[in-house]
Amino acid sequence: TGIAFVMECFELGLITTSHTGGMDLSFGNRLNALELVHQMAAGKGFGAIVGQGIRRMKELFEKEYGADSALLQDIGMESKGLEFSEYMTKESLAQQGGYGIALKGPQHDEAWLIFLDMVHNYMPTFEQKAEALHWFPMFRTWFGLCGLCKLPWNDIVPEDNKETPEPAKVMKHVQWYAEYFSAVTGRKVTPDDLVLMSEAVYNFQRVFSLRLGYGRREHDTLPYRAMGPVTMEEYESRQERYDKQLTEKYGVDIAGKETPEKVAILRKFREQQYEELKDAVYERRGWSKDGIPTLETIKRLGIDFPEVLEVLKANGMS
Incomplete structure (x- = not known):
């Protein structure tokens, strides 16, 4: 992800050979890409900069090289300082939320929803997406708390799983994990108890x-490329799809409109729907509009320790 960012910056003229130590970092230049990897490992040359990650590169390219800040933000595939794992989320609002609202940043182990969203269409409404973006991160967090691998949960499913009310959750296996936890600890628990532990x-x-x-709404942002086409070339590479969405989904009359205008219109709608998704997820999780757990939520979960309450009070939640 980081090397792809550097190569695109080179292609766009945001950085040049004067910045890269003479290396041509055009897409496809495999020998210089390999040299860059070695420099990153050694902490030398331009590789020492690339090795710091996209967030710091964006800051440096703007301040030191005069690169366009807005464009860097749009194409730099990181959130919360973490580079994206390799899923293209433009057409999956649920996965955009799975990346952007994840505590650690855009890593799909917290909420891998792109297949359920795009292939099975299990969550067509904002409310269903919000429920998925509550339950799945909580249950996946539980594996980490207990030091367990999640693969036996949903990579091999019961034969009749598709006939259950919520096949995506593989509830027969979730029940098995509850029984497993009870057997090991002597504490009788239900699947809901497992989610509550994680919550x-x-x-x-x-x-x-x-x-x-951190930990506010502003920190749950995504680079626009995760939501839609940044450049004219991106739009035109899938023009039929995007034109159809503008006319059929958003009711826009695109007659006579040039590509830059259509890019801007589509961006407005896509950014708006991501903000609406955040609203729905925050409400489901018991958070404020600013993405902060409410006092009621903290008390319900039994974590209303003095230090926690002090942090909430300092941030206007009392």
Whole structure:
């Protein structure tokens, strides 16, 4: 992801050979890409800059090289400082939320919803997407809390799983994990109890992020490329699809409109729907409009420790 960002910056003229130590980093230049990897490992040359990650590269390219800040933000595939794992999320609003609202940043182990959203269409409404973006991150967090691998949960499913009310959750296996936990600990638990365990930890982590100066709505943002086409070339490469969406989904009369105008119109709609998704997810998780766990949520989860309440109070939640 980082090398792709550097190569695109080179292609767009945002950086040149004067910045890269003479290396031509055009797409497809495999020998220089390999040299860059070696420089990153050694912490030398231009590789020492690339090795710091996209977030720091964006800052440096703007301040030191005079690169266009807005364009860097649009094409730099990172959120919360973490580079994207390799899923193209433009057409999956649920996966956009799975990346952007994830505590750690855009890594799909917290909420891998793109297949359920795009292939099975399990969550067509904002409310259904919000429910998925609550339940799946919580249950997946539970595996980490218990030191378990999630693969036996949903990579091999019961034969009759598709006939269950919520096949995406593979609830027969979730029930098995509840029984497993009960057998090991002696505590009788249900599948809902497993999610509740994670919910307490997850919200505590959100408050900890808040304590560090993060953990608000503004930090759950995504580069626009994760939502839609940034450049005219991107739009025109799938023009039929995007034109159809503008006319049929958004009711826009595109007659006589040039590509730059259509790019801007589509962007307005796509950014708006992502903000609406955040509203729905925050409400489902018991968070404020600014993405902060409410006092009611903190008390319900039993994590209303004095230090937690102090952080909430300092951020206007009392």
